[in-house]
Amino acid sequence: MSVKISPSILASDFSSLGEEVVNITKAGADYIHVDVMDGHFVPNLTIGPDIVKSIRDKSSLPFDVHLMIDPVQPYIEKFVEAGADIVSVHPEANDDTQACIDKIKSLNVKAGLAINPDTEWEVVKPFMDQLDLILVMSVHPGFGGQKFIPTALDKLEKLRKEIDQSGREIDLEIDGGVNFENIQSVIDAGANMIVAGTTTFKGGPDEYANNIEKLRGH
Numbered sequence: 001m002s003v004k005i006s007p008s009i010l011a012s013d014f015s016s017l018g019e020e021v022v023n024i025t026k027a028g029a030d031y032i033h034v035d036v037m038d039g040h041f042v043p044n045l046t047i048g049p050d051i052v053k054s055i056r057d058k059s060s061l062p063f064d065v066h067l068m069i070d071p072v073q074p075y076i077e078k079f080v081e082a083g084a085d086i087v088s089v090h091p092e093a094n095d096d097t098q099a100c101i102d103k104i105k106s107l108n109v110k111a112g113l114a115i116n117p118d119t120e121w122e123v124v125k126p127f128m129d130q131l132d133l134i135l136v137m138s139v140h141p142g143f144g145g146q147k148f149i150p151t152a153l154d155k156l157e158k159l160r161k162e163i164d165q166s167g168r169e170i171d172l173e174i175d176g177g178v179n180f181e182n183i184q185s186v187i188d189a190g191a192n193m194i195v196a197g198t199t200t201f202k203g204g205p206d207e208y209a210n211n212i213e214k215l216r217g218h
């Protein structure tokens with residue numbers, strides 16, 4: 001199984017965000033991970049659709065947009081218009097998860113469901129046949145640079161089994177605290193899409209390609 005790297009631009013230099021997206025694309029990333037936070041669902045504020053739109057033409061890579069917002073539904077179309085290729089929503093938000101997935105699918109982009117560290121993996125089960133991606137949070141959402149929570153590994157294993165049994169092509173993404181030391185364990189547990197913020201952007205632009213190569217295990 002080939003592993004894809006999705007650097008979270010949350011860890012980039014926001015004062016030159018466009019350039020950072022260019023840099024990370026040249027450095028060999030597979031996706032651009034965009035962490036959207038609303039100061040309500042999570043205790044931090046980050047990126048809105050206008051910013052996504054402003055960086056969209058800096059890269060031809062798919063934009064992997066992770067919505068940590070509540071409500072979610074009213075904003076889905078705005079992010080797709082801004083250039084999202086994959087939109088992930090949280091079932092923990094007080095919004096109608098099924099309606100959010102329907103909305104994402106109606107806009108012809110990929111639909112993801114993201115689950116927090118305290119959420120049981122079974123929550124995704126009723127939605128499996130509609131999902132393109134399952135995102136397992138290995139930190140409590142809100143901030144980059146946190147420590148990996150190891151219970152995510154067990155969740156990945158369970159979900160990998162479930163995905164393989166389903167026969168559907170669903171990406172299994174891990175998000176939070178992934179570094180050079182623990183990446184092999186998340187891959188062994190079944191993840192095929194790896195979000196890495198702090199680790200990718202470590203050392204500045206000259207290091208991005210090295211960091212991505214190292215994450216891939218080279």
Ligand code: DX5
Binds near residue numbers: 144176178196
């Ligand atoms: C956390 C975000 C993550 C995170 C990744 O709420 O969803 O994408 O910032 O950053 P690192 O790799 O630094 O944990």
Ligand code: ZN
Binds near residue numbers: 035
């Ligand atoms: Zn994220």
